[in-house]
Amino acid sequence: MQVFAEAVVTAVTLLFQGSTELWNVIAVTFEVAIVSTAAGVVLGAPMGFVMGATRFRGRRLLVALMNTAMAVPPVVIGLVVMMFLSRQGPLGFLGLLYTKDAMSIAQTLISAPIIAGLTAAAVASVPYKLRLQARSLGASRVQEALLALREARLGVLAAVASGFGAVVRGVGAVMMVGGNIEGQTRVLTTAIVQESRKGDFGLALALGLILMTITFAMNGFLTWYQHSNERFERS
Numbered sequence: 001m002q003v004f005a006e007a008v009v010t011a012v013t014l015l016f017q018g019s020t021e022l023w024n025v026i027a028v029t030f031e032v033a034i035v036s037t038a039a040g041v042v043l044g045a046p047m048g049f050v051m052g053a054t055r056f057r058g059r060r061l062l063v064a065l066m067n068t069a070m071a072v073p074p075v076v077i078g079l080v081v082m083m084f085l086s087r088q089g090p091l092g093f094l095g096l097l098y099t100k101d102a103m104s105i106a107q108t109l110i111s112a113p114i115i116a117g118l119t120a121a122a123v124a125s126v127p128y129k130l131r132l133q134a135r136s137l138g139a140s141r142v143q144e145a146l147l148a149l150r151e152a153r154l155g156v157l158a159a160v161a162s163g164f165g166a167v168v169r170g171v172g173a174v175m176m177v178g179g180n181i182e183g184q185t186r187v188l189t190t191a192i193v194q195e196s197r198k199g200d201f202g203l204a205l206a207l208g209l210i211l212m213t214i215t216f217a218m219n220g221f222l223t224w225y226q227h228s229n230e231r232f233e234r235s
Helices: 002-016 020-053 059-070 074-085 100-124 128-136 141-151 153-168 172-178 188-197 201-234
Strands: none
Touching (some): 002 201, 020 059, 020 141, 020 153, 020 188, 020 201, 059 100, 074 100, 074 172, 100 153, 100 172, 153 201, 172 188
16 A cells, blocks of 8 residues: 555655656647547547438448447557558658657547447437427428437537547557657656556556546546536426
């Protein structure tokens, strides 16, 4: 228990001392996570809506592929992105390997299938009769889609939160394409790996506590939003 107590003290000390290195790591972590989550929403949410709200030939196959993509190990995604961005790869001329842009690309490929799959499940849970009723009352396709999204908003928000959680805790992909360069591409997860390899388990655990705090804050916001909507719907 002593090592855990010391880790808490170390984490608090690092935060309040204003360690430039630590805050840079936190800033890079947030930057990559927010960019890749936003890109995942742009790519995944429309695809998830189409899969959940419409019926078309090959839909089941697409859903199966999306569910499989949700389970692909991040290190495999990192390997594929690394191969594309390496000097010998087709996109090597862009010079993106070992940059935050490369990390964002890899993390987007992680978040997009999660957001798409969970959005599809949330939209599919909206009663079809509700959409038919809206259509019978003269609602346009856009209005019908907005209604379905409104009814599925908690599930869609959970999808976004899950996508954010997947990228903020990932280590394999960002390690491969980012290189864990101090001051440039080092994030909390790769910093934890780095400190663990150096044998500084106290600092590694402190960084882990900071990462858990960030995740808890995100999930806390989601829980608050869900309960606030429940109170609104009951009133």
